[in-house]
Amino acid sequence: xxxxxxxxxxxxxxxxxxxxxxxxxxxxxxxxxxxxxxxxxxxxxxxxxxxxxxxxxxxxxxxxxxxxxxxxxxxxxxxxxxxxxxxxxxxxxxxxxxxxxxxxxxxxxxxxxxxxxxxxxxxxxxxxxxxxxxxxxxxxxxxxxxxxxxxxxxxxxxxxxxxxxxxxxxxxxxxxxxxxxxxxxxxxxxxxxxxxxxxxxxxxxxxxxxxxxxxxxxxxxxxxxxxxxxxxxxxxxxxxxxxxxxxxxxxxxxxxxxxxxxxxxxxxxxxxxxxxxxxxxxxxxxxxxxxxxxxxxxxxxxxxxxxxxxxxxxxxxxxxxxxxxxxxxxxxxxxxxxxxxxxxxxxxxxxxxxxxxxxxxxxxxxxxxxxxxxxxxxxxxxxxxxxxxxx
Amino acid sequence: xxxxxxxxxxxxxxxxxxxxxxxxxxxxxxxxxxxxxxxxxxxxxxxxxxxxxxxxxxxxxxxxxxxxxxxxxxxxxxxxxxxxxxxxxxxxxxxxxxxxxxxxxxxxxxxxxxxxxxxxxxxxxxxxxxxxxxxxxxxxxxxxxxxxxxxxxxxxxxxxxxxxxxxxxxxxxxxxxxxxxxxxxxxxxxxxxxxxxxxxxxxxxxxxxxxxxxxxxxxxxxxxxxxxxxxxxxxxxxxxxxxxxxxxxxxxxxxxxxxxxxxxxxxxxxxxxxxxxxxxxxxxxxxxxxxxxxxxxxxxxxxxxxxxxxxxxxxxxxxxxxxxxxxxxxxxxxxxxxxxxxxxxxxxxxxxxxxxxxxxxxxxxxxxxxxxxxxxxxxxxxxxxxxxxxx
Numbered sequence: 001x002x003x004x005x006x007x008x009x010x011x012x013x014x015x016x017x018x019x020x021x022x023x024x025x026x027x028x029x030x031x032x033x034x035x036x037x038x039x040x041x042x043x044x045x046x047x048x049x050x051x052x053x054x055x056x057x058x059x060x061x062x063x064x065x066x067x068x069x070x071x072x073x074x075x076x077x078x079x080x081x082x083x084x085x086x087x088x089x090x091x092x093x094x095x096x097x098x099x100x101x102x103x104x105x106x107x108x109x110x111x112x113x114x115x116x117x118x119x120x121x122x123x124x125x126x127x128x129x130x131x132x133x134x135x136x137x138x139x140x141x142x143x144x145x146x147x148x149x150x151x152x153x154x155x156x157x158x159x160x161x162x163x164x165x166x167x168x169x170x171x172x173x174x175x176x177x178x179x180x181x182x183x184x185x186x187x188x189x190x191x192x193x194x195x196x197x198x199x200x201x202x203x204x205x206x207x208x209x210x211x212x213x214x215x216x217x218x219x220x221x222x223x224x225x226x227x228x229x230x231x232x233x234x235x236x237x238x239x240x241x242x243x244x245x246x247x248x249x250x251x252x253x254x255x256x257x258x259x260x261x262x263x264x265x266x267x268x269x270x271x272x273x274x275x276x277x278x279x280x281x282x283x284x285x286x287x288x289x290x291x292x293x294x295x296x297x298x299x300x301x302x303x304x305x306x307x308x309x310x311x312x313x314x315x316x317x318x319x320x321x322x323x324x325x326x327x328x329x330x331x332x333x334x335x336x337x338x339x340x341x342x343x344x345x346x347x348x349x350x351x352x353x354x355x356x357x358x359x360x361x362x363x364x365x366x367x368x369x370x371x372x373x374x375x376x377x378x379x380x381x382x383x384x385x386x387x388x389x390x391x
Numbered sequence: 392x393x394x395x396x397x398x399x400x401x402x403x404x405x406x407x408x409x410x411x412x413x414x415x416x417x418x419x420x421x422x423x424x425x426x427x428x429x430x431x432x433x434x435x436x437x438x439x440x441x442x443x444x445x446x447x448x449x450x451x452x453x454x455x456x457x458x459x460x461x462x463x464x465x466x467x468x469x470x471x472x473x474x475x476x477x478x479x480x481x482x483x484x485x486x487x488x489x490x491x492x493x494x495x496x497x498x499x500x501x502x503x504x505x506x507x508x509x510x511x512x513x514x515x516x517x518x519x520x521x522x523x524x525x526x527x528x529x530x531x532x533x534x535x536x537x538x539x540x541x542x543x544x545x546x547x548x549x550x551x552x553x554x555x556x557x558x559x560x561x562x563x564x565x566x567x568x569x570x571x572x573x574x575x576x577x578x579x580x581x582x583x584x585x586x587x588x589x590x591x592x593x594x595x596x597x598x599x600x601x602x603x604x605x606x607x608x609x610x611x612x613x614x615x616x617x618x619x620x621x622x623x624x625x626x627x628x629x630x631x632x633x634x635x636x637x638x639x640x641x642x643x644x645x646x647x648x649x650x651x652x653x654x655x656x657x658x659x660x661x662x663x664x665x666x667x668x669x670x671x672x673x674x675x676x677x678x679x680x681x682x683x684x685x686x687x688x689x690x691x692x693x694x695x696x697x698x699x700x701x702x703x704x705x706x707x708x709x710x711x712x713x714x715x716x717x718x719x720x721x722x723x724x725x726x727x728x729x730x731x732x733x734x735x736x737x738x739x740x741x742x743x744x745x746x747x748x749x750x751x752x753x754x755x756x757x758x759x760x761x762x763x764x765x766x767x768x769x770x771x772x773x774x775x776x777x778x779x780x781x782x
Contacts, residue, residue: 002437002440002441002650002654004654005418005421005434005647005650005651007421007422007424007430007431007434007647008424008430009422010422010423010424010425010428012423012425014425016640017423017424017425017426017640017643018423019422019423020422020423020644025419025420025421025422025644026420027396028416028419028420028644029416029417029419029420030396030398030416031398031400031401031410031411031416032401032403032408032409032410032411032587032593033398033399033401033408034401034403034405034408034722035408035594037401037716037722039398039399040398043396043398046393049393050393066458066459066462066595067457067458067462067620068457068639068640068641068642069639069640070619070620070638070639071457071458071620071639073620074618074619074620098619101619102619104615105615105616105617105618105619106617194640196423196640202423202642202643202644202645203426203640203641203642203643203644204457204595204642204644204645224495224496225496226496226497226617226618227465227496227617227618228461228465228489228492228493228496229458229461229462229464229465246727247461248459248460248461248462249407249408249459249460249585249587249594250459250594251459251593251594251595251645252408252593252594253411253416253419253593253594253595253644253645253648254593254595254642254644254645256396256398257644259393259396260396263393263395325428331425331428336637
């Protein structure tokens with residue numbers, strides 16, 4: 001037989017999951033309710049109302065998909081795309097590539113607009129590509145690229161998409177709850193996220209929201225949506241229909257968690273929360289730079305919830321990350337794709353974004369680097385970070 | 392702002408979720424681990440090993456899909472079916488219909504073999520249909536039809552499928568953990584389930600298992616799998632690959648829950664657990680019949696975890712179910728599809744399957760029926776049930 005479940009305490013500073021808020025974990029001990037129990041329906045309604053505030057939208061079709069961020073990505077694409085539809089996808093990292101992969105599986109004629117990993121995609125390049133493609137149906141960009149730490153500007157790209165009659169999709173998996181996404185103010189037509197990064201919940205749900213224009217596109221489809229599980233017309237009926245037509249049994253525990261997590265987010269206040277993410281990222285980067293760790297993401301386009309740092313020459317990626325876990329219980333992320341072995345991904349997301357974690361990490365990485373022969377004086381990183389906090 | 396999360400205590404005797412085991416809820420308070428943390432990878436491996444035992448299989452490709460039972464259904468179909476493939480689907484209730492719907496969205500040429508709701512599908516009828524279809528790729532049946540309470544015999548159907556060169560799919564959403572599914576002994580090629588019924592966990596995961604023959608079919612596909620999220624070749628690499636290639640971030644909390652839930656199942660022992668489900672169903676039915684509530688499912692083919700009862704003439708479905716919740720906190724299920732308003736679905740699943748719940752329900756329903764003008768003498772139902780327990 002298997003032993004009881006035991007998990008060592010971790011300081012989670014990777015690309016997600018971040019540390020789940022204690023109130024969220026407690027909410028998950030709430031017993032089950034029937035999936036159409038009036039009390040549970042009220043909890044679903046609350047969750048949607050809270051989600052709308054965090055997304056910055058009044059979109060009716062807003063709900064958490066019963067799957068992780070990738071399920072949200074697939075839901076967005078599978079509902080909007082019909083075979084043959086021209087779609088423009090920005091790729092400057094791993095997740096842009098994933099959007100292109102899924103769009104192709106939905107039958108889209110995908111045109112990519114690419115930038116180097118660690119750079120943003122310039123608006124002019126997007127304009128050029130979108131104008132070249134005849135009547136694109138959708139332009140898709142990743143807001144916070146989890147593989148590189150790039151925060152992609154959206155305003156001009158949204159304008160370009162709309163001027164060319166296309167819908168605009170923003171992948172907000174990494175940004176929701178940590179940076180403004182402001183769907184309505186910006187005119188984003190479809191956005192999805194996850195729960196285990198800046199919302200400080202466990203993974204398992206993907207908040208998603210469609211604008212009225214996007215809903216119109218779904219209503220006017222000529223072919224069936226290839227996924228039943230992710231069919232937004234059925235999900236809309238389940239989540240928002242007057243009669244709540246049965247579609248699937250959502251995870252009560254994850255909905256309890258999300259509702260509580262969103263309450264925590266809004267109690268802090270979105271502006272304060274965004275500012276907190278920026279402040280801690282600033283200090284982290286100041287400390288890292290002071291010991292010669294250089295950012296892998298372009299200046300001016302850095303996502304505050306995920307800092308990528310180039311691994312110095314002569315330092316072994318796996319060794320350092322192994323020691324961080326073994327000696328300090330600190331998890332940071334290795335590089336994905338072409339950044340594998342070349343960069344670390346240090347997440348300061350949701351509850352994990354705090355001064356204690358910044359200092360813990362900087363002290364630990366500095367010590368381990370020095371032990372590996374990297375040149376630095378003990379205390380430099382923490383000192384630089386503390387000065388950055390004082391500014 | 393929204394108030395703190397509060398859910399009234401419920402006795403969950405509907406079609407699922409059943410009551411989550413207390414050890415499972417406690418397991419969900421375990422903090423997050425990174426998705427590639429060696430400790431978490433071990434927890435994933437444990438979960439798969441435990442799942443194999445409960446499924447009765449040594450299938451390598453066994454894992455919990457990150458979605459509910461319907462996601463498992465879609466994963467099974469989307470991975471095995473290519474456009475144009477002939478597929479035979481048994482329909483004697485709501486969920487058989489759902490299989491046919493999803494198979495069609497995957498491009499299958501679906502032939503159905505139907506039986507009346509509340510009846511099983513006879514083997515001869517299945518043979519007739521399978522033989523009529525030229526080289527079917529897949530024959531799909533629902534083991535426990537949650538809409539009608541029918542337990543479908545599988546042995547002959549599996550033989551028919553195999554003799555005709557087809558794979559056999561069993562929907563075990565309602566049966567896993569409450570009735571033998573025995574994948575290997577029976578020769579089932581693909582089966583999926585859920586966590587919130589006889590496994591006594593919260594919803595959110597769908598255990599799935601593919602035989603070597605089914606895996607071979609996936610490997611020999613000529614077209615891409617239409618879903619990235621449910622692509623078993625990628626999921627296999629993530630769950631079982633030597634390098635654990637990143638695919639998505641599974642829900643630590645739900646995996647913790649499932650691992651604990653499976654431990655509880657195996658500590659009880661599968662045989663004892665199946666016997667418990669049968670014993671409580673027998674008592675429930677004896678009590679129900681004693682007050683004139685007739686089973687809606689055919690004799691000899693009744694699933695012990697879900698008893699369907701015809702609503703007596705003159706009794707209003709919604710009124711009684713509303714009173715059960717309001718006065719006793721007891722949830723039972725209304726009818727789905729053509730059984731709406733005509734039958735109740737009383738689940739005795741997982742932890743919810745116990746003598747206390749049988750007696751609670753029988754006492755309550757008897758009282759409410761008498762108050763609604765139904766003729767019965769107080770105490771009759773509980774007396775009949777207690778006699779059934781004594782046999």
